Amino acid sequence: MQETLSRIREEKPLVHQITNYVTVNDAANITLYWGGLPVMADAKEEVAEMVQAAQALVLNIGTLNQRQVSSMIKAGKQANRSGIPVILDPVGVGATTFRTETARRILDELQVAVIKGNQGEISILAEGQGEVRGVESVGDYEELVANAQGLAAAEEAVVVVSGTKDIVTDGETVYKVNNGHPLLGEIVGTGCMLGSTLGVFTGVSDDYLAASLTAVTAYGIAGEIASKKASKPASYKTAFMDSISELTDETVINHEEITKL
Amino acid sequence: MQETLSRIREEKPLVHQITNYVTVNDAANITLYWGGLPVMADAKEEVAEMVQAAQALVLNIGTLNQRQVSSMIKAGKQANRSGIPVILDPVGVGATTFRTETARRILDELQVAVIKGNQGEISILAEGQGEVRGVESVGDYEELVANAQGLAAAEEAVVVVSGTKDIVTDGETVYKVNNGHPLLGEIVGTGCMLGSTLGVFTGVSDDYLAASLTAVTAYGIAGEIASKKASKPASYKTAFMDSISELTDETVINHEEITKL
Amino acid sequence: MQETLSRIREEKPLVHQITNYVTVNDAANITLYWGGLPVMADAKEEVAEMVQAAQALVLNIGTLNQRQVSSMIKAGKQANRSGIPVILDPVGVGATTFRTETARRILDELQVAVIKGNQGEISILAEGQGEVRGVESVGDYEELVANAQGLAAAEEAVVVVSGTKDIVTDGETVYKVNNGHPLLGEIVGTGCMLGSTLGVFTGVSDDYLAASLTAVTAYGIAGEIASKKASKPASYKTAFMDSISELTDETVINHEEITKL
Numbered sequence: 001m002q003e004t005l006s007r008i009r010e011e012k013p014l015v016h017q018i019t020n021y022v023t024v025n026d027a028a029n030i031t032l033y034w035g036g037l038p039v040m041a042d043a044k045e046e047v048a049e050m051v052q053a054a055q056a057l058v059l060n061i062g063t064l065n066q067r068q069v070s071s072m073i074k075a076g077k078q079a080n081r082s083g084i085p086v087i088l089d090p091v092g093v094g095a096t097t098f099r100t101e102t103a104r105r106i107l108d109e110l111q112v113a114v115i116k117g118n119q120g121e122i123s124i125l126a127e128g129q130g131e132v133r134g135v136e137s138v139g140d141y142e143e144l145v146a147n148a149q150g151l152a153a154a155e156e157a158v159v160v161v162s163g164t165k166d167i168v169t170d171g172e173t174v175y176k177v178n179n180g181h182p183l184l185g186e187i188v189g190t191g192c193m194l195g196s197t198l199g200v201f202t203g204v205s206d207d208y209l210a211a212s213l214t215a216v217t218a219y220g221i222a223g224e225i226a227s228k229k230a231s232k233p234a235s236y237k238t239a240f241m242d243s244i245s246e247l248t249d250e251t252v253i254n255h256e257e258i259t260k261l
Numbered sequence: 262m263q264e265t266l267s268r269i270r271e272e273k274p275l276v277h278q279i280t281n282y283v284t285v286n287d288a289a290n291i292t293l294y295w296g297g298l299p300v301m302a303d304a305k306e307e308v309a310e311m312v313q314a315a316q317a318l319v320l321n322i323g324t325l326n327q328r329q330v331s332s333m334i335k336a337g338k339q340a341n342r343s344g345i346p347v348i349l350d351p352v353g354v355g356a357t358t359f360r361t362e363t364a365r366r367i368l369d370e371l372q373v374a375v376i377k378g379n380q381g382e383i384s385i386l387a388e389g390q391g392e393v394r395g396v397e398s399v400g401d402y403e404e405l406v407a408n409a410q411g412l413a414a415a416e417e418a419v420v421v422v423s424g425t426k427d428i429v430t431d432g433e434t435v436y437k438v439n440n441g442h443p444l445l446g447e448i449v450g451t452g453c454m455l456g457s458t459l460g461v462f463t464g465v466s467d468d469y470l471a472a473s474l475t476a477v478t479a480y481g482i483a484g485e486i487a488s489k490k491a492s493k494p495a496s497y498k499t500a501f502m503d504s505i506s507e508l509t510d511e512t513v514i515n516h517e518e519i520t521k522l
Numbered sequence: 523m524q525e526t527l528s529r530i531r532e533e534k535p536l537v538h539q540i541t542n543y544v545t546v547n548d549a550a551n552i553t554l555y556w557g558g559l560p561v562m563a564d565a566k567e568e569v570a571e572m573v574q575a576a577q578a579l580v581l582n583i584g585t586l587n588q589r590q591v592s593s594m595i596k597a598g599k600q601a602n603r604s605g606i607p608v609i610l611d612p613v614g615v616g617a618t619t620f621r622t623e624t625a626r627r628i629l630d631e632l633q634v635a636v637i638k639g640n641q642g643e644i645s646i647l648a649e650g651q652g653e654v655r656g657v658e659s660v661g662d663y664e665e666l667v668a669n670a671q672g673l674a675a676a677e678e679a680v681v682v683v684s685g686t687k688d689i690v691t692d693g694e695t696v697y698k699v700n701n702g703h704p705l706l707g708e709i710v711g712t713g714c715m716l717g718s719t720l721g722v723f724t725g726v727s728d729d730y731l732a733a734s735l736t737a738v739t740a741y742g743i744a745g746e747i748a749s750k751k752a753s754k755p756a757s758y759k760t761a762f763m764d765s766i767s768e769l770t771d772e773t774v775i776n777h778e779e780i781t782k783l
Binding site: 021025096 | 303498
């Protein structure tokens with residue numbers, strides 16, 4: 001565990017996000033609540049210039065279109081040149097050929113630091129890496145871990161699988177994070193906001209595995225704290241966002257439920 | 262009245278929505294809170310493929326542009342081939358030629374299951390169907406009913422007119438729904454969210470008239486319940502969203518104020 | 523001080539906004555909560571027609587792209603012809619060449635009634651007007667006032683600089699507004715919502731300086747009132763939005779902290 005939160009609030013990393021228009025407001029707010037600064041530019045005329053001022057780049061394909069994909073590649077190449085982390089959130093990969101091809105293209109053309117997805121998304125991306133053993137494998141925790149590890153190794157990236165028990169791995173070491181709350185699954189945008197969170201945390205640390213592990217854990221703990229204040233989804237979302245803004249390293253360290261597999 | 266809510270929560274209909282970027286987050290959340298699953302794809306490369314996985318398609322022209330309109334037509338044609346309901350929310354029709362032509366084009370090229378609009382929007386669309394008797398007719402309830410019926414008959418669709426007293430008609434039978442609360446008119450997005458709601462409800466029932474009637478009634482009742490918890494618009498919105506998530510068929514049946522005209 | 527709020531609630535000005543997709547929902551809601559009517563059209567096919575029905579036009583370059591910029595120019599020219607105020611919110615100007623060139627192009631091709639920015643944005647725009655004395659000048663209040671005045675004079679516009687102490691000037695008269703609350707800086711969208719607010723207020727008054735001054739003051743007072751109800755950002759945002767909806771001219775007059783410099 002790193003004392004990342006205090007560093008975020010000191011350094012205020014600028015997180016450039018090319019993301020979907022469904023959850024973009026949540027993504028911007030959570031970035032700010034953690035202590036980072038969000039910027040959401042996606043025009044080809046400016047993404048390369050914008051990313052040069054940033055400490056991390058988040059690519060989220062939730063409502064992708066051809067124009068946006070070109071901007072993602074352009075921004076990503078500049079991020080790679082600048083040595084800042086690229087976080088890929090392959091929303092809905094596998095649902096359409098366009099999404100699958102775009103996610104693969106991003107992984108082929110860019111060096112991605114962190115890939116974050118749910119069980120289905122990570123399994124789809126692991127396919128072709130010889131790690132998926134049929135669609136029915138989704139849900140089997142052991143096979144999911146193998147898929148995540150395979151994908152991480154193949155892409156030389158940290159892989160984060162969100163779910164009841166989150167997985168964080170760099171292909172070798174595998175962590176299981178038990179923090180979190182079922183209510184997080186009952187509001188739109190918690191997946192996307194975790195992607196933004198990974199941008200904020202890797203934006204202040206070169207150790208992407210440790211930063212991702214801390215990010216996932218802190219996020220889950222904020223979700224637990226919020227569940228004590230609200231039980232219905234819209235109120236819970238407000239409580240969750242509030243919890244983010246006042247979370248401290250101490251709380252994270254005291255409440256983490258991380259297991260090294 | 263159908264016991265639709267329990268069915269929604271069992272079947273979790275996927276509702277594909279091509280919609281405006283103003284209220285898209287609300288549309289996604291309300292879909293989830295009812296028990297459905299939202300997906301917001303609008304790229305021409307993927308809409309036809311995405312809609313094949315869906316149980317309903319919502320088309321909302323709130324911030325339309327040429328690219329999005331092409332995707333709407335493409336997705337709509339596939340929805341027609343697949344036999345899933347298409348819900349049209351003709352936001353702002355009549356305000357510009359582009360909106361009016363687009364709404365008409367959608368009605369001409371697609372078989373729409375439900376058309377939902379406010380009084381002005383429905384009256385505009387009824388025009389040319391020989392049912393509008395001058396712009397001054399807007400506000401006159403009897404003429405509005407005639408307009409809704411005429412449009413429904415001409416388009417072989419269910420027509421929902423939102424307002425103080427909602428109208429739901431298939432051209433023959435006409436229902437008036439007295440449920441609802443004035444505060445729903447004081448927040449942005451309640452019209453769009455009703456469109457998403459119609460997608461969720463028709464996504465689990467082949468009887469689009471009954472499903473639309475239940476949807477409109479349940480929506481209004483959630484609005485009434487929320488008014489007991491909050492009286493200012495932003496708080497009311499949170500209370501309304503929370504109410505949606507815990508509404509039951511029993512509550513709907515006990516509180517419905519439906520009149521068959 | 524004008525009794526603007528009662529006039530807004532009577533006249534319900536339609537405020538056409540071409541804005542970013544990050545805060546567009548907030549912009550629409552705050553417009554409605556003040557008593558105005560928001561419309562968010564940005565397609566080149568309809569902007570000129572839509573703006574003809576509006577009482578003000580807000581141009582916000584937060585997530586600009588080429589398609590949107592063309593629509594801004596087109597809508598702006600029609601707004602000028604119609605004699606309604608154009609409000610420019612040059613979000614992030616200076617961060618990229620594209621943003622800077624777009625903001626300059628808007629100022630060159632349109633007659634802008636109000637330019638609203640933070641200290642950095644206004645200083646960037648004042649550059650080339652011979653009023654910026656180096657980037658280090660940002661933060662120095664006196665130089666900021668000189669920059670705002672210079673820009674206002676050069677563009678024949680009202681300039682609003684948001685910050686701890688807001689500045690409102692037409693180039694000659696300069697007002698400092700001490701109302702506001704630090705929590706406004708801890709949520710995403712308060713800058714954009716101030717832009718929408720300026721649209722609403724100038725939409726009911728020909729005296730753009732007085733209307734802007736009242737808008738900035740009322741906005742800050744709503745922020746103060748909200749701070750008594752919530753201290754964490756997400757809850758504060760809800761409280762702030764609620765405060766807007768029930769603010770009266772009387773409250774504004776009683777709480778204003780305006781100094782004429």
